[in-house]
Amino acid sequence: MHTILESSPEFKALDLGFKEAAERLLQRLEMPLVEVVLEADREVTRRAIEENSIYRLKEGCLRCLFRGKPLCFFDEGDVIGLGMSVTSPYFELISDFAVLAEKIPLDEAHKKILSSEELFGVYQEVLALHQHRQAALLAMFAEPEVVLAPNLKSIAAGQTIIEQGGQAEAVYSLIEGKAEAYVDGVLVGEIQQDDIFGMLAVITKGLRTATVIAKSDCVVLSVPPEKFIELINTRPAAVLSMIEDMARTITELNAKVVGAAKGNTRTIF
Known part of the structure; x- marks a missing residue:
């Protein structure tokens, strides 16, 4: 993830922690990843809802908007759909160019997670890290002195x-x-x-x-x-x-x- 505003070392640590936990969860799920192409000029949030899937980005980046304003970019290695409120009307994920990604069905992942205490523990860690990361990200844009509209x-x-x-x-x-x-x-x-x-x-x-x-x-x-x-x-x-x-x-x-x-x-x- 790359933020529009410069991020603190603490935020970078949260981001790295989320990525590592999400990757650990995907590995332990032992589910096949299907390679897909996310078309250019497409609202990826809509596709994620329609396909009910988790995406891991392989090539390219996604632009994330909050209330219509640029918030950050997701790029190679970022996992979309784990803990992210893709159904929220305030967040949008846009693919300016075609993006290569890997996906797994969210329903099947949830079934595996709920059937294993170990997997459920990792999933809870992912959710906690995501919430902390998202709160820290939004806090950066809540600072009153930040008026840059790039x-x-x-x-x-x-x-x-x-x-x-x-x-x-x-x-x-x-x-x-x-x-x-x-x-x-x-x-x-x-x-x-x-x-x-x-x-x-x-x-x-x-x-x-x-x-x-x-x-x-x-x-x-x-x-x-x-x-x-x-x-x-x-x-x-x-x-x-x-x-x-x-x-x-x-x-x-x-x-x-x-x-x-x-x-x-x-x-x-």
């Missing part, structure tokens, strides 16, 4: 996110997927999940210095320049990481310039 975009592999020479209309954070940066058609770097990019042109009020292209299907968070300070407040670790990368790049460039200068220095007698 624009989430789904970008297909091969599409351009930023065009070199273009106007700086937003700062971006890569929520899901991978992207590549090109300068004058030459690959200069790769953008990973949680990286922030497009900030330099916003700060300098200049034109874009590189083109960024989605290497895989991506989900990006887009924030206009005037809202950038709110992005710093909500994802400080990501911003700090980006600043450290920029500082490291500048240091490396300075070293190259100094080295080149020394190489061209002539001794005058």
Whole structure:
């Protein structure tokens, strides 16, 4: 799971605990997992209700909305349907791209769980961890100082996110997927999940210095320049990481310039 707002170490521990407990339960159920494709632009909550199934995601991600607002993303390894209130009118799971998943029938799983004291104990642990995780997730969005209303975009592999020479209309954070940066058609770097990019042109009020292209299907968070300070407040670790990368790049460039200068220095007698 990836949250829109930056999560605490305690929340990450809850998320990891839920995943481990859910995986342990699926293994002990010893039920065959049927591979299915969740179509793009589909409300997965409706399908989960119709099929009465548990899903484990293999490839791709699902966008989770709470009262119509982005809450988080579920990705590879996440289990959907164990403890999740998919019937709640407040939660929606959306597949922006086709998602590969594995499913097992919920009714059959429940029969096995109720027939085994050990399985029932693990199931209770899953439910408890889910409730704690969900409460912690919603609490993040209940903070009065959080006013960021980001624009989430789904970008297909091969599409351009930023065009070199273009106007700086937003700062971006890569929520899901991978992207590549090109300068004058030459690959200069790769953008990973949680990286922030497009900030330099916003700060300098200049034109874009590189083109960024989605290497895989991506989900990006887009924030206009005037809202950038709110992005710093909500994802400080990501911003700090980006600043450290920029500082490291500048240091490396300075070293190259100094080295080149020394190489061209002539001794005058």
